[in-house]
Amino acid sequence: MIRIKRAYESRAPADGRRILVERLWPRGMKKEDLHADAWMKDVAPSTELRQWFGHEVERWAEFRRRYQQELNAKRDAWAPILEASKRGTVTLLYSAHDVEHNGAVVLRDYLAGRSRVRPAQTKRASVTRVLRR
Numbered sequence: 001m002i003r004i005k006r007a008y009e010s011r012a013p014a015d016g017r018r019i020l021v022e023r024l025w026p027r028g029m030k031k032e033d034l035h036a037d038a039w040m041k042d043v044a045p046s047t048e049l050r051q052w053f054g055h056e057v058e059r060w061a062e063f064r065r066r067y068q069q070e071l072n073a074k075r076d077a078w079a080p081i082l083e084a085s086k087r088g089t090v091t092l093l094y095s096a097h098d099v100e101h102n103g104a105v106v107l108r109d110y111l112a113g114r115s116r117v118r119p120a121q122t123k124r125a126s127v128t129r130v131l132r133r
Contacts, residue, residue, distance in 0.1 A: 002085045002111055004104040007093040011035040016089025019081060021104055023047060026095035036093060042077040045103045046070055060101050067106045082111050 005015065007026040020026075020036045023044040045053070045067045053063040071078060084090050094104035 001089045002081070002108050002115075003089065003091045004108050005091050005093055006099065007034055007036075007095045014089065015091040017084050018091050018093055019084075020093045021081075021107055022093070022095055023050065024095075026093075029095075034093070040077065040081065042074065043071075043081065043107060045106075050103070055096060055098055055101065057098075057101055063101075064106050067103060068110055071107070071110050078107070078111060078114075081107075082115055085111065085115060 001016075003015070005018075007020060007022070007029055011018065017038075018034075018036045020034065020039040021043050022039075023041050023046075025039075026034070044050070045063075049063065049066055049070065053059050081090060081092070092104045092108055094102050096102035096104075
């Protein structure tokens with residue numbers, strides 16, 4: 001299972017393996033406070049794409065398309081995350097304020113499409129799936 005979470009939120013046992021998927025370190029965050037198992041800069045959007053997007057929601061669809069193209073070209077960067085998700089929960093950490101329009105959302109959805117596993121979106125959705133079994 002692949003989840004996403006803001007880097008500034010507290011660590012939780014349900015996080016599993018925590019991977020920072022940002023090219024830049026989260027502002028004001030100390031290494032010991034992040035509790036990340038890995039920092040995978042290369043899987044993040046390129047500097048050029050990140051700067052072009054600028055978290056402007058009207059550019060979201062194009063950002064998603066361009067970032068997916070970048071991901072298609074760098075399988076070696078994201079394959080370890082996909083493999084780790086087959087062994088347990090992986091939480092992708094991001095630092096953007098916008099919880100709906102950020103690179104981790106695109107990466108989670110991209111990886112879910114590669115693994116044929118639905119992404120975990122909310123605690124409620126996870127609980128609903130467990131109750132239906």
